[in-house]
Amino acid sequence: METVVERPAALDVHKEHVTACVRVPGLDGGREQQVAEFATTVAGLLTLRDWLAAYGVRQVTMEATGVFWKPVWAVLEDEFELLLVNARHVKQVPGRKTDVKDAEWLCQLAEAGLLRSSFVPPKPIRALRNLTRYRKTQIQERAREANRLHKALEDTGIKLDCVATNILGKSGRAMLDALVAGTTDPEVLADLARGRLRAKIPALREALEGRFDHLHAVWIGAILNHLDFLDEQISGLTEAIGEQIAPFEQAVELLCTIPGVQRRTAEVIVSEIGIDMSVFPTAKHLASWAGQCPGNDQSAGKRRSGHTRKGSKWLKIALDEAALAATRTKGSYLQAQYQRLRPRIGHSRALLAVQHSMLVAYWHMFSTGETHHDLGGNYFRKRDPERTT
Numbered sequence: 001m002e003t004v005v006e007r008p009a010a011l012d013v014h015k016e017h018v019t020a021c022v023r024v025p026g027l028d029g030g031r032e033q034q035v036a037e038f039a040t041t042v043a044g045l046l047t048l049r050d051w052l053a054a055y056g057v058r059q060v061t062m063e064a065t066g067v068f069w070k071p072v073w074a075v076l077e078d079e080f081e082l083l084l085v086n087a088r089h090v091k092q093v094p095g096r097k098t099d100v101k102d103a104e105w106l107c108q109l110a111e112a113g114l115l116r117s118s119f120v121p122p123k124p125i126r127a128l129r130n131l132t133r134y135r136k137t138q139i140q141e142r143a144r145e146a147n148r149l150h151k152a153l154e155d156t157g158i159k160l161d162c163v164a165t166n167i168l169g170k171s172g173r174a175m176l177d178a179l180v181a182g183t184t185d186p187e188v189l190a191d192l193a194r195g196r197l198r199a200k201i202p203a204l205r206e207a208l209e210g211r212f213d214h215l216h217a218v219w220i221g222a223i224l225n226h227l228d229f230l231d232e233q234i235s236g237l238t239e240a241i242g243e244q245i246a247p248f249e250q251a252v253e254l255l256c257t258i259p260g261v262q263r264r265t266a267e268v269i270v271s272e273i274g275i276d277m278s279v280f281p282t283a284k285h286l287a288s289w290a291g292q293c294p295g296n297d298q299s300a301g302k303r304r305s306g307h308t309r310k311g312s313k314w315l316k317i318a319l320d321e322a323a324l325a326a327t328r329t330k331g332s333y334l335q336a337q338y339q340r341l342r343p344r345i346g347h348s349r350a351l352l353a354v355q356h357s358m359l360v361a362y363w364h365m366f367s368t369g370e371t372h373h374d375l376g377g378n379y380f381r382k383r384d385p386e387r388t389t
Helices: 042-054 069-076 099-111 123-156 170-181 186-190 195-207 214-244 246-255 263-273 283-290 313-327 333-345 347-368 379-383
Strands: 008-013 017-025 031-039 059-063 081-085 297-299 302-305
Touching: 008 069, 008 099, 017 042, 017 099, 031 042, 031 099, 042 069, 059 069, 059 099, 069 081, 123 214, 123 246, 123 263, 123 313, 170 186, 170 195, 170 214, 186 195, 214 246, 246 263, 246 347, 263 313, 283 313, 283 347, 313 333, 313 347, 333 347, 333 379
Parallel strands: 008 059, 059 081
Antiparallel strands: 008 017, 017 031, 297 302
């Protein structure tokens, strides 16, 4: 293979150690390679950095192995050009399956320029991404805990959720706290209703009649305490995200001009994609990276599959929420697009098309700095009036 990178290095990363391979020009005009193993502690990674610098390495390649590549990347990113590659793109040939052989093969591919680097955002975006992802896990955990509360109330025979829309609102929470404290009289509990819920006091008295005992108080009290803890965690994370995203505030506001995109969703999208669109040559590259476009698998003139590739699940969740909200935004192009496609290709694919349109808009907005210009809900009727007729 032709040498494209003169002094490449490749790392086979594991939890406790890193196997490194360097290929450099030899004294006889050929190529020489050196292999060494280093610990993944900070001291070991600093030794690895000095070892690579001693050989004049400028480009270092490593596979995306779980989360184990992250501390290695953090130590080396300021000194070297780093390439993070998909392990599926560098499959081994038969008989090459040891840590040393893995590093050697990866180094040979890097030397020949046959590797394509994965997208790794800069440090500020990575830090923001950690916060938004963890906040999402806490929100999901809160939803699960709220479902457990509903299940626990069913065990007591209390049907509060059949009368109150939100049992964790002010009125519902006051009733639950009173139950945990030992008050089981339906008359007293129903009188804790506030606002419009007071009009349902007769129904509340009937719904609050149940079999609430001491064990239920312990069980539901623990659930309520956990919900309070999660609310506090989410609030703290939201505050930290607000501080971290301050340099990207203009980007968040720009993204919120797309129908269906609210601030929290915009924060997630910015943290997953970033604002530098130079890493994606076209909007199609961005949609492909995000896994929001049809797959392309053809052989012998036949199309075998159109399944989308896997992208960031966190970005997928945010786009799902935004697309569903956009389909309910009256008079918007995205709603019209969804309603036009759904009868023909179904809900899931029509929603995927809306998400694809959002990503295309995102790429153009952050490439040009322009706000989103909605084409309107009657765009398709104006574009082809004869078909509409």
